[in-house]
Amino acid sequence: MSSVQPFGISDDDRRPPVSDLLEVAQRGLGAKPKRLPSWLFYDELGSALFERICEQPEYYLTRCETALMEEHAASIADTLGSDVRLVEYGSGNARKTRLLLQHLHAPVAYIPVEISPEPLRQSVERLAMEFPRLPLQPLCADFSKPLRLPIPPRAPRRTVVYFPGSTIGNFENREAAVLLRKMRNEMGDGGGILIGVDLKKDQAVIEAAYNDRAGVTADFTLNMLARLNREIGSNFELSAFGHRAHYNPMAGRIETHIVSRRDQQVKIGRASVPFRADEAIQVEYSCKYSLEDFAALAAKAGLAVLRVWTDPQQMFSVQYLVRASTLTR
């Protein structure tokens, strides 16, 4: 059942309960090789650490995407057209969205979808002050699951799903296609997807972005273990694990692992999980695409790329996708 919280946030009640976290940890750490899902990064502290990653000089993604939005927001808004209902997946602080909202023509509503309730509440509070005439319909939910979108205040001309940050890259190819197809269903026949996509480039530049000198990414990665300690009472000793992020050129992705620095045992629920020295837990993929790679992925989901905005060095791209069938009519 949907419930309404202060500030009008709908909560679809589908975030994992604590018992699920224990099960997720037991299953992932019992697998060979060990593996934990990347959504575990984003508790309140993890979300705050991610905001800090975005400010690191090596993490070019946010800087490049923001610059693209600053330069092209008016042309993007023209492409989306008037009377749009904008649904943002994983809205966080919605910094890039402001640039878009400033240019959208008579938007019907903005629906930020965010799994962490506190960042969602704060960002909606700020947006309400900055855009007093824009109907805000925040939804506290996991965007990778089917969403129950709130009823719009008036009929939109189209629904556009906004998915910035190259978060699509955190899904393996098959899951990314499934997620894009889910968006395709949610946006309906005449809708679209505005998506940020990180592009392939010099391996050293990509690796530096995931190994910042200040160590914020390492803290973000290890917070996953700290979160398990806090929430399921495991006893990971954080100093006995390290962060490792390497680019795999064959797969075209950063592969992030948490590596055990020594032989050790960790208590997970009633079980004791053994770790060998140098044994790794796979925690995240961050896929990088060529423009052709991404068009092929979109096609797998029944989508076509209508427009691409990119910088002269092709560091990053913002792309507008529509149903492939609408182009062939």
Ligand code: AVI
């Ligand atoms: C959210 N996502 C797009 C980030 C990325 O670049 O894969 C998460 C991240 N992980 C480490 N640094 C940033």
